Amino acid sequence: MVDGVDFADERLTAIGLFAEAFAGLSAKLTEQLAEHGLSGVDFEVLIRLARSPEQSLRMSDLSAQTSLTTSGATRVVDRLVAGGLVCRRACDSDRRSTYAVLTTEGEHRVADALPGHLEIIDKWLVAPLSDDQLDGLMSTLRLLRDGVNPCATVGTSDVSAGQPAGPR
Amino acid sequence: MVDGVDFADERLTAIGLFAEAFAGLSAKLTEQLAEHGLSGVDFEVLIRLARSPEQSLRMSDLSAQTSLTTSGATRVVDRLVAGGLVCRRACDSDRRSTYAVLTTEGEHRVADALPGHLEIIDKWLVAPLSDDQLDGLMSTLRLLRDGVNPCATVGTSDVSAGQPAGPR
DNA sequence: GAAGATTGAAGCCTCAATCTTT
DNA sequence: AAAGATTGAGGCTTCAATCTTC
Numbered sequence: 001m002v003d004g005v006d007f008a009d010e011r012l013t014a015i016g017l018f019a020e021a022f023a024g025l026s027a028k029l030t031e032q033l034a035e036h037g038l039s040g041v042d043f044e045v046l047i048r049l050a051r052s053p054e055q056s057l058r059m060s061d062l063s064a065q066t067s068l069t070t071s072g073a074t075r076v077v078d079r080l081v082a083g084g085l086v087c088r089r090a091c092d093s094d095r096r097s098t099y100a101v102l103t104t105e106g107e108h109r110v111a112d113a114l115p116g117h118l119e120i121i122d123k124w125l126v127a128p129l130s131d132d133q134l135d136g137l138m139s140t141l142r143l144l145r146d147g148v149n150p151c152a153t154v155g156t157s158d159v160s161a162g163q164p165a166g167p168r
Numbered sequence: 169m170v171d172g173v174d175f176a177d178e179r180l181t182a183i184g185l186f187a188e189a190f191a192g193l194s195a196k197l198t199e200q201l202a203e204h205g206l207s208g209v210d211f212e213v214l215i216r217l218a219r220s221p222e223q224s225l226r227m228s229d230l231s232a233q234t235s236l237t238t239s240g241a242t243r244v245v246d247r248l249v250a251g252g253l254v255c256r257r258a259c260d261s262d263r264r265s266t267y268a269v270l271t272t273e274g275e276h277r278v279a280d281a282l283p284g285h286l287e288i289i290d291k292w293l294v295a296p297l298s299d300d301q302l303d304g305l306m307s308t309l310r311l312l313r314d315g316v317n318p319c320a321t322v323g324t325s326d327v328s329a330g331q332p333a334g335p336r
Numbered sequence: 337g338a339a340g341a342t343t344g345a346a347g348c349c350t351c352a353a354t355c356t357t358t
Numbered sequence: 359a360a361a362g363a364t365t366g367a368g369g370c371t372t373c374a375a376t377c378t379t380c
Contacts, residue, residue, distance in 0.1 A: 059340075060340060061339080070340075070341065070342085071343085073341090074341065075342095096339065096341070097339090097340060097341080098341065119353095124344060
């Protein structure tokens with residue numbers, strides 16, 4: 001304690017628990033994805049493309065929907081293009097824009113990884129909780145998310161990809 | 169859908185909500201800490217030192233208690249030493265070990281940052297929830313954390329620091 | 337001039353290798 | 359040989375600057 005400051009405040013425990021639970025889940029998912037040659041960010045990008053119209057997204061929309069800056073999106077897509085999982089396509093109507101498009105190989109890779117991914121979520125997030133607990137967690141998380149990140153709920157249909165997102 | 173794989177499975181939404189809520193909270197905290205010239209990892213290290221006996225920790229214990237590898241701990245402490253917030257001290261009983269020790273300046277810095285930090289936690293995590301909701305969230309998170317990270321509960325007294333922790 | 341995308345520079349973290357001490 | 363800590367190399371992300379198109 002210094003000047004009435006308590007280094008063991010219970011609120012630190014609360015946020016710490018949040019961090020540990022998420023980090024633990026995240027580690028399991030990262031490990032599973034690695035077995036398919038994907039990083040968490042790779043997967044996040046691929047799955048967002050997979051569920052988008054034409055399986056494609058403008059670079060700027062991609063960065064808005066993920067945990068990445070536009071710069072970060074450029075680098076990730078660079079790597080995915082190098083790996084043959086994504087390709088770039090120019091936009092006809094606005095030549096400033098570029099689309100990232102999922103390739104057939106990319107679609108198969110994410111389809112291969114997804115079942116195992118869902119198993120991990122089942123095992124470590126869904127199964128340990130009762131139905132009521134899971135429902136409660138979801139509504140609580142949605143409430144918190146809407147507070148800290150109101151944007152997330154507009155535009156996209158509240159559907160989220162499966163990976164972390166550190167602070168910008 | 170490819171081969172019966174559903175890219176919009178509700179479990180992805182669940183984990184995504186978790187990720188978004190945590191990322192949002194994390195961003196608020198990171199922003200606040202930056203006002204005090206600290207990164208999230210800096211704060212995590214400083215607060216763990218602050219609440220440890222002698223306000224010090226062996227490098228290997230520090231890495232075990234944080235989201236860092238031993239290598240990562242070395243780098244962070246390097247920076248904190250350069251900033252005057254921490255100093256290194258050799259261990260008498262085992263000359264392989266090194267202690268990271270909080271300096272007076274380090275203690276003041278973390279004490280300065282903490283009140284604002286707690287305010288953020290109040291505002292975005294505690295206040296938005298009812299007492300029951302918060303209690304429910306805490307017990308659910310503890311349950312999940314114990315599943316994915318059984319180690320966290322041994323040794324340390326379940327007390328967690330306030331920052332994120334990406335996967336290793 | 338602003339929007340969209342990319343690039344160079346720099347910081348942070350991890351892995352593997354290394355050095356010292358046990 | 360193992361444990362503890364550090365270091366070099368490399369990958370990933372961001373910020374700021376740049377280039378093109380609107």
